[in-house]
Amino acid sequence: MILAQIVQVPSDVNEMFDWPALLPLGINRVVLLMFLATIATFLFLYLPFRKPRIVPTKFQVAVEAAVEFVKKDVGREIIGPESVKYEWLLIPMFFWLLFLNILEVTPFINFPPTSRMAIPGFLALFVYVVFIFVGIKEHGLRYFFKTIVPGGVPKALLLLLVPIEFISVFFIRPLSLAVRLFANMLAGHIMLTVFFLTSAAYFVLSPKLLAFPVPFAFAVVITGFEIFVGVLQAYIFTLLTAVYIETSIHLEH
C-alpha cells in the first residue's frame, strides 16, 4: 500500500505544494520518500563495508571512490587536517542529499523531497548550530566578537562593517544555504513538469501533433541537466558546510 502511494502521481498541480497525509503523525509522500532516501544512504554506506575485502568488489570500489571524494575534495581541501573530526557530518549529508535530489529524475517517483522547505531548512539550521558550536568550542565567546569585527580595518569603517558582517554571518548564511537547495530543486521540478506536461498535451491535442517533439526534446535535455544539478547541489551544500566550519575554526584571515 505504501509502495503504491510512493509511485502515485498527484492529479492536480496544487498537490505539489499540499500533500495530504497518508499515515498517522502526518506522514505523507514526501516523508515516505525521505525514509526511502535514508534507507538508501544507510545501505549504500553500510553494505560495502560490512565485510570489507582485500580484493574489493566493484560496488565497494565505487563507494570507496565516492566517500574518498567527499573526504578529500570537500573535507581536507577546505577544512584542512582537522576535517577528520567533521566527516561524521559531511559524508552522510552528501549522500543523503544526493539520493534525495536524484529522486527528482527517478522514474515513477519524479519528486525531489528537497523541494519542500522543511528538509533544506532543517539541515541548514543543523549546520548553523554546528558551526556556531564549533566556533565557541575553539575560541570561547571571543568567537562572536572576532567574527563580526574583522581585523585590520579603519575604526570609522567598523560602524558600517559590523552590522553587515553580523547580518551576513548569522542571518543570511543559514537562510541562503536552505534557499539555494530548495529553490534549485523546486525550479528544476517545475521546469520538468512544464515540459513533460506540454509534450503530453501536444500529443493529445491532434492539431498540434507535429510540434510535440520540441517540448519533449527539451524535457529529455533538462532531465540530463537536472541529474547534473542534483549532484552539484548536494556537492555545494556539503562544500559550504565545510567552508562555514572552516571559518569557525580559523578566524583570522
Added chain:
Amino acid sequence: MDTHAAALLGAGLAYGLAAIGPGIGIGIVAGNAVQAMVRQPEMAGQVRATMFLGIAFTEALALFGLLLFFILFGQA
C-alpha cells in the same frame, strides 16, 4: 490597479529583475575561472571547486528573487 494585479505584476518583476545581476555575476565568475584554468591547467581542480563556490554565492540572489516570486504569487 487593484492589489491582485499589483501582486502579479510585482511577482513577475521581482524574479525578472533579480535574475539580471546574478546572470552577469555568474558570467564573470565562470569566464574568469576558464581563464585561470587555461593559464594554469594543473590548478584546474581547485579552480573548479572555487568556481562552484562563487557561483553558489552569486546564484543565491537570483534564488531569493524566485522565492519572492512564489510569495507574491501566493498573495495574488
